[in-house]
Amino acid sequence: MKLFQIEEPEGGPADPSAPGAAIGIDAGGAEVEVAFSVGGNAVILGDREGFELALSVAVPNAAGEAQWQHLFEAARIRAERALARPVSHAVVVLGASAAADLLREAAEAAGLTVLQLIRKADLPAGANAALTAAIFAEDLAPRPE
Numbered sequence: 001m002k003l004f005q006i007e008e009p010e011g012g013p014a015d016p017s018a019p020g021a022a023i024g025i026d027a028g029g030a031e032v033e034v035a036f037s038v039g040g041n042a043v044i045l046g047d048r049e050g051f052e053l054a055l056s057v058a059v060p061n062a063a064g065e066a067q068w069q070h071l072f073e074a075a076r077i078r079a080e081r082a083l084a085r086p087v088s089h090a091v092v093v094l095g096a097s098a099a100a101d102l103l104r105e106a107a108e109a110a111g112l113t114v115l116q117l118i119r120k121a122d123l124p125a126g127a128n129a130a131l132t133a134a135i136f137a138e139d140l141a142p143r144p145e
Helices: 065-083 100-109 129-138
Strands: 021-027 033-038 042-045 086-094 113-120
Touching: 021 129, 033 086, 033 129, 042 129, 065 086, 065 100, 065 129, 086 100, 086 129, 100 113, 113 129
Parallel strands: 021 086, 086 113
Antiparallel strands: 021 033, 033 042
16 A cells, blocks of 8 residues: 655645735625736626525615625625635625615624725726626735735
8 A cells, every 4th residue: 555645836835814805896786796806807706506695685775784784795705606715805895875884884793894985987988887887896805924
């Protein structure tokens, strides 16, 4: 019988105190979208087959903190599954009448540090909100030391 050893490519596990990935979240409509960017190239993240999470809110303007927290937790889980790494930061796009403080508190309660809140109306016309937020998130994300 032969034994062999498998090692991590960089020699060991990542630093658990290092910041996780930063994502973009479009919370400005009835369906929440999650995106991630590398080098300014953003992509919408989806769920793997069999692990689908509903990221919709029936009445976005009437949703309370608990419902938004649940949505942000589901968005974080979607991103962590797709990226196979922890997610700790986000840029969030809000709808026109969304309460910024409510969404910030809900995201923080879901384990996401909000890097920036952006009103959907402040984005360029025709821009995809989740993709734009992901690019901002990449730029604003804390860098490992």
